[in-house]
Amino acid sequence: MVQIIVVIAILLLLVKPAGTYLYHVFSNEPNKTDRIFGGVERGIFKLSGLHKREGMSWKTYALSFLSTNIVLVAFGYIVLRLQAGLPLNPNGITGMEQTLTFNTVISFITNTNLQHYSGETGLSYFSQMAVITMLMFTSAASGFSVAVAFVRGITGRASLGNFFEDFVKAHTRVFLPLALLITLVLVGLQVPQTLKPSIQLTTLEGQVQQIATGPVASLESIKHLGTNGGGFFGANSAHPFENPSPLTNVIEILSMWTLPAALPYMYGLFAKNKRQGWGIFAAMMTLFVLLLSLNYYAESSGNPAINSMGIDASQGSMEGKEVRFGIPQSSLFTTVTTAATTGSVNNMHDTQTPLGSITPLALMMLNNVFGGKGVGLVNMLMYAILAVFLCGLMVGRTPEFLGRKIEAREMKLIAVAILIHPLIILVPTAASFLTDLGQGAISNSGYHGLTQVLYEYVSAAANNGSGFEGLADNNTFWNMMTGVVMLLGRYVSIIALLAVAGSLLRKQPVPETIGTFRTDNGLFTGILIATVLIIGALTFLPVVVLGPIAEHLTLR
Template identity: 65%
Template sequence: MDFVQISLVLVLVILLAIPMGKYMARAFALEETKLDRIFGGVEKGIYKSSGITPSPMSWKQYAKALLLSNLVMFGICYLIVRLQGVLPGNPSNIPGMDPLLSFNTISSFLTNTNLQHYSGESGLSYLSQMAVIMYLMFTTPATGLALCIAFFRGLTGQKNIGNFYVDLVRSHTRILIPLSILVGLFLVGQGVPQTLSPTAEVTTLEGTEQQIARGPVAALESIKHIGTNGGGFFGVNSAHPYENPTPLSNVIEILSMFLIPASLPLVFGHMTRSRKQGWILFSTMGLMFLAFLSLAYFSEMSGNPALEKIGLSQAAGSMEGKEVRFGMAQSALFTAVTTAATTGTVNNMHDTLTPLGGIVPLGEMMLNCVFGGDGVGTINILMYAILAVFLAGLMVGRTPEFLGRKIEGKEMKLIAITILVHPIIILGPSAIALATEMGASAISNPGFHGISQVVYEFTSSAANNGSGFEGLGDNTPFWNVSTGIVMLLGRYLSMIAMIAVAGSLLAKTPVPETLGTFKTDNSTFLVILLSTVLIVGALTFFPVLALGPIAEWLTIR
């Protein structure tokens, strides 16, 4: 029965991704399409009122517009959470947020990470939840989508790289807002609250007073998953019955967070006018995802030997930290999807996963290209594709080409920097945290699991995922500042590098295909690409995995 559940959800993902990929390719087309008749009037009104001139940009102009707009958003949102105690929309009288926690929170949501060092229902007012959290939950995935499409245009030789503001607006009007309304209404139907009324005060059956937090939950939940954001309205995220009340709502949330990441490789296929190209990328990521999902399911189903030794039955698997209403199949699938799509939402406690089960979210975030979030994951797998073409060209003594454009030193330097930055901003801060009292004092589990907690926190920050091994006491100055910096570096360094690669390739004269051209739309390239990702990932991260979850698994057996 578990396999039937999982298979049905994954089949639905593919069936939805195919038309969605085609739709998104049209939504971002540089030429006029039928969609312009539907959305064009609203979009032109936005351009006019905002002073936007929808003319093509160079890659430098595109990057500058992206960075400046994000900087302004940071400043406005930081002020709101700091001053929420004196601002309206605060019926529960929640005070303003601490300065360093505010820095971490805004950095987190600005980078599409949604790492939460605060508890949503008690840390933010309704105004902050809507004007900051939900606002950034729309604008940050829209930023990722815009960059991804611009990157596609550069690689596929379109007329130009596009206009950042046009792509940002289209991401909202044509994709994120319509989908969010649809999913939000469905969640309300499943029992998710959507209200501006203050915290409810009720009398329990025992006669005691209890406060029940509520608010505009459904609106946040819909964009939280569609935008691969992950930040919860409540502290326990999608394990809370007000965020995720039924098995059906659980499936809808899985489909929501997987839809756009699964569609983007197919969008790339449409833009290259070679659907095979898109399916090769999809299949590469799909094979890695299935391997991780299998490890998660079978590891959790085998139970936890440490719990079995103290007399707790493991007949139903390791149910510690999991919701009974979801069961093992939907818990394992949710865990694999939320870190594959770098969403970060959780319906079970990742800190209580078995050691081998804990490798799954860690491994997916370390590779950071197993579908990935809205835009960024597909950019990363294409980065590895260019690297694979370059290595294959070196082996046969031929100048490497990708989609008719030569891959030369400039592009490879930028890609090498991007590949190296990811492990550096994970392993470097992890070493500092483990070696200093400021970082180590937050660890709740001594030994190998404590190492996993620290590495998970920085891996989640660098991959802009946001989930955590929540046994870590992370709301301290050290963790707020260090993870905030890692989130910003993980987001913007790779963005700048990849848009520069796109601009460089777009400026090159296409090279005609010959008999010696290396094909990138067949099974041979799939194997090379998959091998490149896994070899680079193993060389950079296997040692730290051996010190954490693997060592923990060996000790409890």
């Protein structure tokens, strides 16, 4: 418990300074960071022809975001297909199969990082750096830019901003300097960073063994800072080269958690009402602690089936967990990686107890508990607008949020963003059980098999990328199905919510009166939490009952 509390306490200390720094980066107001990064950025803007960088409409912003992503996808696809003939391939890795290539580039551009391949055997060093690491930076910067544009829109700034300016600033002032710092720290803590080929060792039995290595530390840093999650190795952060000690485990947890947790405070500064930001943060943290407690309790209690056999399970369920982390840091990592939609794993989620597996599932289903780079804040603000609308209906008043009326257009767009999430999870899950191609990948029968399939689509739709890993998913069916789900899960909601921001930005502010429903107090935070839980339960509780809950009752 102390391990968990200390990490959460460190995070709480980092939220305010990190959120303040992010505000200075994206407020477009003169500040001290201009002296450090301004010269480099002006050079980039001059080279790319971005001289004026005027504010964009929501349509132009969305189009700029999409066109940039399309170019990056095309580049990544070509490199992965041709990697056998490209440099920095000392281990002779062949080109990637076409459907797997499609799945991989879509996975990394959408900040999902769902891996149907094993990095040490499927990618060359050049591909790891020029495609995987590059997309980790650019997808995170894209998500950050959209989140900042949404915040500008709902807080009444002059415009949503300029996507390309936000995109460059996210790189130069946030991700590149932080990634460099974390890389150096990880190298100092024995995480490899080399371009040498795999190490060949002869075992005591006289057999030759290949030990994969490579530029691991640089990928690990942005993997967590950008809430990406794709590992250099197939075992991800359970691999001792990626995550060798409890200290690196804590560093990786804080790396993927700090920036998403700081965004609500940044939002409060944009809104000129810090209580607004702390209210959103409190809602996120409440949901986080509740689900962390469930996972820790379930894993500490052990497997009911093993307990009933009289076997000593006093240390809890250690199946699929690394001894160097134990249950506390495994539970915390599991909760953070799904709350922040990172997808990195330091233990096998497939081997968690049925009740314990509800935590990562629920966090991805809710899709707004901290979230990835900007996703969590935007989704939580979406639910805040919905909560205001529902409260307005109940008391017979026109709902208002941050001084702007919430009307039919905004609610239709929010309905699209809310409904697309369960649609692209539940429909593909059902379809997979109706085909031999889908059922053939399931390694467990019964309730656990259902959870395997459900988890795969929940992870893809939430742009998380973690997996139960008991699913044989590297085939044409699963590569294409999850690829489409990742595309819809990323872009439909982003475009809809940018449209909401653009709509609110055009409205004239409404003066605050004594009858205005306040959104910066404890009451509203409670209403927001209830709204999230009720909508989540209405959409996903039946399938959770058919999966992990039914499995738990069967084990008992």
